[in-house]
Amino acid sequence: MFVFILLSILWLPIATNSEDTLKINSPYGEVRLTPNEFAWLKNNPNIRVAVKDGWMPIEFKSESNQHRGISVDYLQALGKAVNVNFTLVDYSENMSPSTAEMISGVANTNVKNPQFKKLAQPFLDFPIAIYVDKSRHHQIDKMEDLHHKSVALFRHGPITKEIAANYPQIKLVYVDIADEAFEKLRLGEVDAYIGNQIIIDYHVVVHRLSFVEKIGITPFNSNVSMAVREDLTELASILNKGMRVLGTNNQEIINKWKISDYQYGQWIALLLGLISVALIFGVHRIFKLKQAIKLQNIESQKTIWHQANYDYLTDLPNRHLLDSRLKQAMDQADKSLSPVGILFIDLDNFKHVNDTAGHSIGDKLIKEAAARVTRCVRSYDTTARFGGDEFMVIMSDFDNEQTLEKTSQKILAEIEKPFQIDGELFYISASIGLTIYPTDTSNPEALFSYADQAMYEAKKLGRNRFQFFKASMQSDSTNRLALMNDLRDAIAHQQFELYYQPIMCMDTQVTLKAEALIRWNHPIKGMVSPVVFISLAEEAGLIDEIGTWVFNQALHDIKLIHAQYSPDFQISVNVSPNQFIKSERLLAWKQVLAQQGVAGRSICIEITEGLLLQPSMSVVNTISALRESGIQFSIDDFGTGYSALAYLNKFDIEYVKIDQSFTQNLRPNNYDAILCEAVISMAHKLGIKVIAEGIETEAQKSLLNSFECDYGQGYLIARPQSFTAFMQFLFETRSKQPSN
Numbered sequence: 001m002f003v004f005i006l007l008s009i010l011w012l013p014i015a016t017n018s019e020d021t022l023k024i025n026s027p028y029g030e031v032r033l034t035p036n037e038f039a040w041l042k043n044n045p046n047i048r049v050a051v052k053d054g055w056m057p058i059e060f061k062s063e064s065n066q067h068r069g070i071s072v073d074y075l076q077a078l079g080k081a082v083n084v085n086f087t088l089v090d091y092s093e094n095m096s097p098s099t100a101e102m103i104s105g106v107a108n109t110n111v112k113n114p115q116f117k118k119l120a121q122p123f124l125d126f127p128i129a130i131y132v133d134k135s136r137h138h139q140i141d142k143m144e145d146l147h148h149k150s151v152a153l154f155r156h157g158p159i160t161k162e163i164a165a166n167y168p169q170i171k172l173v174y175v176d177i178a179d180e181a182f183e184k185l186r187l188g189e190v191d192a193y194i195g196n197q198i199i200i201d202y203h204v205v206v207h208r209l210s211f212v213e214k215i216g217i218t219p220f221n222s223n224v225s226m227a228v229r230e231d232l233t234e235l236a237s238i239l240n241k242g243m244r245v246l247g248t249n250n251q252e253i254i255n256k257w258k259i260s261d262y263q264y265g266q267w268i269a270l271l272l273g274l275i276s277v278a279l280i281f282g283v284h285r286i287f288k289l290k291q292a293i294k295l296q297n298i299e300s301q302k303t304i305w306h307q308a309n310y311d312y313l314t315d316l317p318n319r320h321l322l323d324s325r326l327k328q329a330m331d332q333a334d335k336s337l338s339p340v341g342i343l344f345i346d347l348d349n350f351k352h353v354n355d356t357a358g359h360s361i362g363d364k365l366i367k368e369a370a371a372r373v374t375r376c377v378r379s380y381d382t383t384a385r386f387g388g389d390e391f392m393v394i395m396s397d398f399d400n401e402q403t404l405e406k407t408s409q410k411i412l413a414e415i416e417k418p419f420q421i422d423g424e425l426f427y428i429s430a431s432i433g434l435t436i437y438p439t440d441t442s443n444p445e446a447l448f449s450y451a452d453q454a455m456y457e458a459k460k461l462g463r464n465r466f467q468f469f470k471a472s473m474q475s476d477s478t479n480r481l482a483l484m485n486d487l488r489d490a491i492a493h494q495q496f497e498l499y500y501q502p503i504m505c506m507d508t509q510v511t512l513k514a515e516a517l518i519r520w521n522h523p524i525k526g527m528v529s530p531v532v533f534i535s536l537a538e539e540a541g542l543i544d545e546i547g548t549w550v551f552n553q554a555l556h557d558i559k560l561i562h563a564q565y566s567p568d569f570q571i572s573v574n575v576s577p578n579q580f581i582k583s584e585r586l587l588a589w590k591q592v593l594a595q596q597g598v599a600g601r602s603i604c605i606e607i608t609e610g611l612l613l614q615p616s617m618s619v620v621n622t623i624s625a626l627r628e629s630g631i632q633f634s635i636d637d638f639g640t641g642y643s644a645l646a647y648l649n650k651f652d653i654e655y656v657k658i659d660q661s662f663t664q665n666l667r668p669n670n671y672d673a674i675l676c677e678a679v680i681s682m683a684h685k686l687g688i689k690v691i692a693e694g695i696e697t698e699a700q701k702s703l704l705n706s707f708e709c710d711y712g713q714g715y716l717i718a719r720p721q722s723f724t725a726f727m728q729f730l731f732e733t734r735s736k737q738p739s740n
Contacts, residue, residue, distance in 0.1 A: 108158035122223035314370035344451035408466035429464035600630020660694020
């Protein structure tokens with residue numbers, strides 16, 4: 001992980017007093033520490049602090065990738081106050097507590113990681129203000145004036161719920177970013193915007209939003225505090241003492257971040273006063289100073305403009321500048337009657353690299369990918385970072401589609417080459433969607449949307465390829481969006497059902513296991529395949545909610561099976577890799593099992609092998625915690641991916657499932673038979689049991705039996721069926737078994 005040392009401070013003079021405390025004389029005042037606290041500091045000279053990005057001016061990254069902001073300045077002052085060296089690391093919501101001892105900025109009570117606790121005193125406490133478009137301002141001075149008016153408000157802001165509860169007459173319009181709120185204000189879609197005064201004032205000046213006016217203060221306040229790991233009580237006590245010395249809203253620090261177009265007014269007024277004393281000398285000095293101020297303002301405006309229009313990581317044009325460049329290209333194309341090509345580039349499997357190798361490696365990969373894409377296009381083409389792992393290229397002045405195809409092929413070839421970062425090799429690919437102005441559309445936003453749809457089509461076709469937009473994709477995208485909306489209704493109206501497919505012991509022919517398979521009974525479309533809606537759920541962020549429903553329903557059913565059939569029965573549930581990103585819901589399963597009185601061994605979690613190849617600490621800790629409660633693990637579709645048995649033993653995996661693509665092609669002594677026999681033999685030597693999926697014939701079953709495969713699953717045994725039909729199957733098969 002990328003880190004850098006914020007400061008390195010020599011120990012300042014320390015004295016003792018009669019109260020058995022140690023005194024630090026800092027530039028900000030006297031700090032008294034207990035002997036235990038002082039000893040702790042001696043043993044822990046460096047403290048890692050997780051710092052966020054994109055929260056200007058509180059904390060963000062500069063163009064040189066350095067952490068900056070009010071919180072960073074507070075850390076520097078705090079380090080001097082209590083003799084602490086701070087090392088800054090990048091913050092992520094799913095980071096392990098072992099990554100850092102502190103979090104630099106937490107808004108209000110919003111500590112997402114339960115293992116961190118806020119300091120007693122915030123370093124910022126500022127009011128929530130009301131902003132309007134000065135050209136449309138109609139007698140709005142206070143909150144009551146906003147009744148029956150539309151007001152933009154952050155969807156997940158710290159005071160959002162309070163405003164909704166205390167002012168129900170206000171029509172709240174929720175936004176995700178400040179730019180969205182300002183745009184709605186500019187277009188007249190909302191009457192006002194309510195938000196944090198220090199943040200919005202900064203944005204208004206930096207982005208020159210001259211139409212925005214602050215007209216009042218609300219009764220609400222927002223604060224920002226630092227947070228310390230709960231187990232570090234000495235550190236928390238030391239920092240609380242340091243914060244009391246620095247104080248909340250330290251003016252020396254905050255004044256550094258106040259931006260004013262009139263910041264030099266006092267100096268100019270002073271110099272004008274000196275003219276009466278020495279006119280000629282004064283005029284000359286004023287002229288020189290004004291020239292310096294002018295140059296400084298020019299440089300300052302250049303910096304602000306660059307920050308507003310270029311991506312901080314890659315130094316490529318950002319979305320804002322991309323929009324402007326596209327409109328320029330379209331205007332030029334209209335004059336010359338030539339086309340404009342849009343290439344929407346998405347990096348395949350980048351998320352896996354980012355989650356497993358860390359965000360620092362991910363950032364370096366993004367920078368290298370940006371450089372490679374830029375080298376593949378002409379100097380006068382525009383290459384922009386669209387967001388995350390997405391890039392956009394605008395190409396003008398080309399004769400035919402072959403030019404776009406050749407450029408796309410060059411980009412694919414460059415991205416496919418290995419990335420060597422910090423001594424390690426990483427492999428990714430890219431999917432590219434292409435659209436052409438004015439052939440496909442003359443609307444700039446539609447061009448981006450069409451290129452995006454074409455890119456997703458390239459991913460559906462196998463990735464590492466390019467695809468031109470077709471009109472049929474628009475209807476596919478519309479259908480996909482409609483189905484995604486229906487999926488939200490399906491969760492609310494309980495349209496899901498669990499089917500069960502038996503897993504039979506190959507030796508005894510007894511069924512004591514089954515796989516739970518979700519089905520969606522769509523009220524109009526009928527049964528929708530999970531192959532379709534699971535990927536939609538992952539994309540829409542609904543997979544955690546659906547996964548929790550599956551677990552709870554399986555828990556309900558397993559209790560009935562235990563009571564009516566066998567207490568040794570086990571149900572396997574499929575868990576998406578996305579559910580491990582925010583693992584709180586998975587970890588909550590332990591408590592639910594205990595509350596329901598169900599043993600952990602009654603549940604087996606099926607995961608894909610890719611999850612374990614380069615697992616993050618969060619994945620490792622989650623699997624370990626679930627295993628402690630007795631839950632077992634199975635690797636699904638084994639043989640279709642990396643197929644490394646070594647990591648299975650490392651994680652104490654109980655089962656591997658041989659993919660049905662191998663089972664269905666089984667013939668004596670053919671390649672698939674040799675592979676299956678080898679996997680079964682090696683798994684047994686590691687103490688892992690094997691389940692063969694997709695058994696459809698007696699010949700396949702017989703061959704797997706000869707390989708000593710432990711369990712079988714497939715249509716030969718039974719198809720997936722409703723819970724009622726599955727229970728009937730269990731009773732019927734038990735009645736046919738010979739009694740002991």
